[in-house]
Amino acid sequence: MIDIRDRVRNAALHGKIVSAEEAAAIIKPGMNIGTSGFTPAGYPKAVPLALAERMKKENFQVNLWTGASVGKELDGAWAEANGIARRLPYQTNEAIRKQINNGKIAYTDLHLSHVAQMSRYGFLGGKVNVAIVEACAITEDGNIIPTTSLGNSPSFVKDADIVIVEVNTSQPMELEGMHDVYIPQDPPCRQPIPLTKPDDRIGTPYIPCGVDKITYIVPCDLPDAVRPLAAIDDDARAMSAHLIDFLNNEIKQGRMPKNLLPLQSGVGSVANAVVCGLVNSPYENLSVFTEVIQDGMFDLIDAGKLTFASGTSLTPSPEGLQRFYDNIGEYRKKIVLRPQEIANSPELARRLGIIAMNTAIEFDIFGHVNSTHIMGSKMMNGIGGSGDFARNGYLTFFFSNSIAKKGAISSIVPMCSHIDHTEHDVDVFITERGVADVRGLSPKERARVIIKHCAHPDYQPLLTDYLERAEKATGFVHTPHLMDEALSWHSRFIQTGTMKK
């Protein structure tokens, strides 16, 4: 068993080591709690579980600010204890989602690159009061060595009056050195972020904190509750093949370097499958500049295709995590974790010219994208970093299966029931049916390309019928819509269980 004192390198700090319960006792109702964590990676576990016990007994609510989603010991335990008044900026937990959609939790769904600065600016309802951050170790100077994610931890630590560090002995010390912490100054003093390549190092390998700023240190040995990835199915394989065909042509036309540009890929199974498809592609010397490093990136590294990956979080499957630990000495040379303010920076996405690849819940014939809501009303997860990347990438893709619920839902609709990315932000749509390249097109042109190449054959005639009737009714106006019918597919699904007539 590891003695936590070996990981707290300044003996003067040993006196601050307390139990999770003691640390949790400092938290007061209504406080803004900023934690580490981005996906079920690198989030605090012991103090949140202890606080959940208090929440159950004391009818106790706080506001939870994180990097993105976090694991069940935090999101799940607090939601089940009815302990969250406000949640931001992203979530994927079932218990939280339920309370967001029944009015119990106020959820603020933010661009992930905006969170740290909005927190520093005081725009989120006061400042962060308490930072709870998972660490591998604390340095002699009281600085924090993070674990499997960085998220917004550096800004939360900087701003909070109370800093609780969970030293997690299940996290390997080889993580030390994999982080690059840069916190921009705020306007009017902000300088250019001095990064021009995915592997540039511009900051410190630790979160600056200092001995005096640490309030409590809590031992923890619970591992990240990583989750399995869905098996790669035929539809995902088809999307990946369409992507590679498309990129091959871009190279041929002189619009893309042969080793592509830095890849960004969203979280989840489809995104992972698309990345996996690159293992058998002709591309060499690939680089990644993204949020989340998933199993597919390890495949690319092992295949000798990927020279460097920059992210804010390591989010492998359970098997992927084991694989990472087994070969951490090699992987750590090719991976860096950054604060999400840097990983998702619009400045950097545009400078590096990333290839932005994200998934949509639905998109419409005119090229708008819904990333967040089911049937216009129910929150699924949140926008995450998709907007940061989609708006600013060199080339922006959105992926979706053409249908859902065995065909009862068409992912391509006349009008999106909620819009997170507009017609101005997307270059290419890909479904298992094909590729719609909408660059430079007008809305009516986009509609024909999207219906032809992306929609499911069951829905193509219905979409064309809507478009043609709307064109005639409006006199071929710029974006022909029938206000009476634009959302009728969603209405029909809600009433009958299918979008089909």
Add this chain to the structure above:
Amino acid sequence: MIDIRDRVRNAALHGKIVSAEEAAAIIKPGMNIGTSGFTPAGYPKAVPLALAERMKKENFQVNLWTGASVGKELDGAWAEANGIARRLPYQTNEAIRKQINNGKIAYTDLHLSHVAQMSRYGFLGGKVNVAIVEACAITEDGNIIPTTSLGNSPSFVKDADIVIVEVNTSQPMELEGMHDVYIPQDPPCRQPIPLTKPDDRIGTPYIPCGVDKITYIVPCDLPDAVRPLAAIDDDARAMSAHLIDFLNNEIKQGRMPKNLLPLQSGVGSVANAVVCGLVNSPYENLSVFTEVIQDGMFDLIDAGKLTFASGTSLTPSPEGLQRFYDNIGEYRKKIVLRPQEIANSPELARRLGIIAMNTAIEFDIFGHVNSTHIMGSKMMNGIGGSGDFARNGYLTFFFSNSIAKKGAISSIVPMCSHIDHTEHDVDVFITERGVADVRGLSPKERARVIIKHCAHPDYQPLLTDYLERAEKATGFVHTPHLMDEALSWHSRFIQTGTMKK
């Protein structure tokens, strides 16, 4: 009368001086024509008028790429000659708008910061074939001194095979030195844009071109067809007063420096009125980092309130233009014009921390904004730079009158009929009724604040009724909408001429 040869400083170029008709003869049907101009400022006039004559005779169409809107001698003349197949990225001309909305012109409505790079990348349907650029003069080295705007001229000149320079002798030579031309490299070689203050100079005072690259030089003496601004009315004055109250409180709360942060203000009368309101504000040492420099900025300079203004275009009213010319020696010390790729850069908007102030056609109770479409279908002008600034500003405002058409239209609706800026992108809404500060709020919270502070009393009960019924019907879901009714206000207006029941 000015001899154009005095303004073409290399005598070897005098042989390239031709008539507008001769220059226009080089243009072939289907070509991509990239011109100078951003608002009715700094656009070519003589060659477009000559080409319009050819268009009328020859059933001749081209694709027109500009900075933004341009004057009647280009947009108007070509549209009236049925000479435009595709138009991008923005327009305000009546003849063009009509053809966009009857299917004759394919219009590609783009973020203004995206245009130059998409053109260089070859994403807009081939490369630009011909650049037509208005100039004050041509230097000894064949470089181009621009006039009252910069727009996308530097990239169009760089990429085009044919470069036609219109030397406009109505433009005063004192404009020389007011420009700062910086063209970023493209990925993977792009470097940080080295600008950290609105008055930094990072490029050249001319558009790099070179003697050999110039195909033709054409004399012109037609002035910019600048347009009058609407008189400032009580509603605009009220919005301006709300803005100042709000900013005063931000300063008091420590969330804003006393001299504010660089101001960005959209084009048009409301935006101009809001800026004018700052003349009588307590703020000193203001700066501007925006697209368009309008009359209000001159008022601020004259009042000693504004130390520096950076834009891409000078767009005063006719009186404002005269005022600018009369005192150009002083104004030129405090104004710089940049390419719109720099003026509208997300990197710079975020670094400088601009205060983004733009106008909406409508916004909805959950905080989405429609900047472009009337009743969901008909294109008004375009998104322009509003998205570049709104997404990336320190503090993002949208302004609108609470009603239009004498109350038949509510500018606050249950759901926008078109969305250009999403709930993730706006901090504060202002109408003549008041201020809705939606920072950090959930959709249901936003709805109550927007209805209470921004909606017109005639529509407040209807909006509240929709919200409450949607909440009940959906079980207080995250974004309660009734798919059957969300767009019914627009349907009703189309059918009955009013949104009122």
